[in-house]
Amino acid sequence: MLLTPGTPADARRRYKPVQNLINGEVDGVDVEMQVPTDYSAIRPALESEQAEIGMDDITLLSKPDIMDVYGTTVTGGSAFYFSLMLVQPGSDIQERTDIEGKEWAFADRLSTSGSIFALYTLQEAGLDIGDAPKEDPVDFDATFTDHDQALQRLANGEAVGATTWGGNGIPHLPEGTEVPDRVNENSSFLDTMGTETPQFEPIWWSFPIPKQPMYARSSWDSDKKAEIGEVLRNSDQDLIKQYYPEDYNEEELPFTTLRDTSLEDYQPIIDRMDTVGVDPAA
Incomplete structure (x- = not known):
C-alpha cells in the first residue's frame, strides 16, 4: 500500500489503523506500507506491479484504466x-x-x-x-x-x-x-x-x-482485492478505533470509511490541472 508522499514516519503512524484494519479483517493478507519519495513515483510502482493499493487522486487521474476505485476516504463524517x-x-x-x-x-x-x-x-x-x-x-x-x-x-x-x-x-x-x-x-x-x-x-x-481516493491496480488478480474494498467501505468509527495502536492520536486519523465515488467526482481537479498545464498522463 503506497501512502501519500510526505514524512515517512508521520505517514506510517497516521495510517497504521488502516493497515491494522485490513490485516485484521481480511484473512491471509499482510499489508505493508511504503511512502514514495514523490507523487511521480507512484504510478510506475503500480504499473510494474510492485504495489497493489494507492490513495492519491493525481495518480488515479493520470491513468484511470489501470486502477479499480474503492471509494473516497471519509474522516470526521466528511469526504x-x-x-x-x-x-x-x-x-x-x-x-x-x-x-x-x-x-x-x-x-x-x-x-x-x-x-x-x-x-x-x-x-x-x-x-x-x-x-x-x-x-x-x-x-x-x-x-x-x-x-x-x-x-x-x-x-x-x-x-x-x-x-x-x-x-x-x-x-x-x-x-x-x-x-x-x-x-x-x-x-x-x-x-x-x-x-x-x-x-x-x-x-x-x-x-x-473530494478527499483522496483509495484504489487497487486492475492487474492485481486476487480475490483479496474485492474483499479489502468491502472492508474499507463497511468500516466505521467504532470499527477503526479497535485497530488504533497504543498512544495513537485520534486527531491524526486519515480514514474512518469510504464513500462510493467515481472519476466524475474528481472532474474539478482535472479542470485545474488542465488550466495550469499539468497532464496527469504524462
Whole structure:
C-alpha cells in the first residue's frame, strides 16, 4: 500500500489503523506500507506491479484504466478537504496578488492541495505562473517540497507564505479563527485549531475538494482485492478505533470509511490541472 508522499514516519503512524484494519479483517493478507519519495513515483510502482493499493487522486487521474476505485476516504463524517494559503500573523500579504515578487512555499509539484489548486487561483487572480509547477513561475518565486516543509519554510521566514491542506494547516490557526461557511460545513479538522505552533493566518481557502481516493491496480488478480474494498467501505468509527495502536492520536486519523465515488467526482481537479498545464498522463 503506497501512502501519500510526505514524512515517512508521520505517514506510517497516521495510517497504521488502516493497515491494522485490513490485516485484521481480511484473512491471509499482510499489508505493508511504503511512502514514495514523490507523487511521480507512484504510478510506475503500480504499473510494474510492485504495489497493489494507492490513495492519491493525481495518480488515479493520470491513468484511470489501470486502477479499480474503492471509494473516497471519509474522516470526521466528511469526504471533503481544503487547500489553503497561510501567512505569518500581521503579514503584509493579505491578498493573492500581494505575492507578486515574493517567495511562496508549495508542497509537492503535483500535490492537489499543496500546489495545483494554489497555482490555479494565483493565475485566476492575474499572476503569471509561467510553466509552474513543472518550471519556475514568472511573477513570484516558488519552492516545492512537501506539506510539512512548506510550513517550516514559512515559520523560518524563508517564504512569505505557504500552501498546504486543511489537515496540516488548520492546527496552526489560532483557536476561533473565522472560516468561510463552506469550510465550516465540510471540514473535519476545525476542532484541531490551536493545537500546533507556530500559528499562522489564512488568506485564501479553496472550495471543498473530494478527499483522496483509495484504489487497487486492475492487474492485481486476487480475490483479496474485492474483499479489502468491502472492508474499507463497511468500516466505521467504532470499527477503526479497535485497530488504533497504543498512544495513537485520534486527531491524526486519515480514514474512518469510504464513500462510493467515481472519476466524475474528481472532474474539478482535472479542470485545474488542465488550466495550469499539468497532464496527469504524462
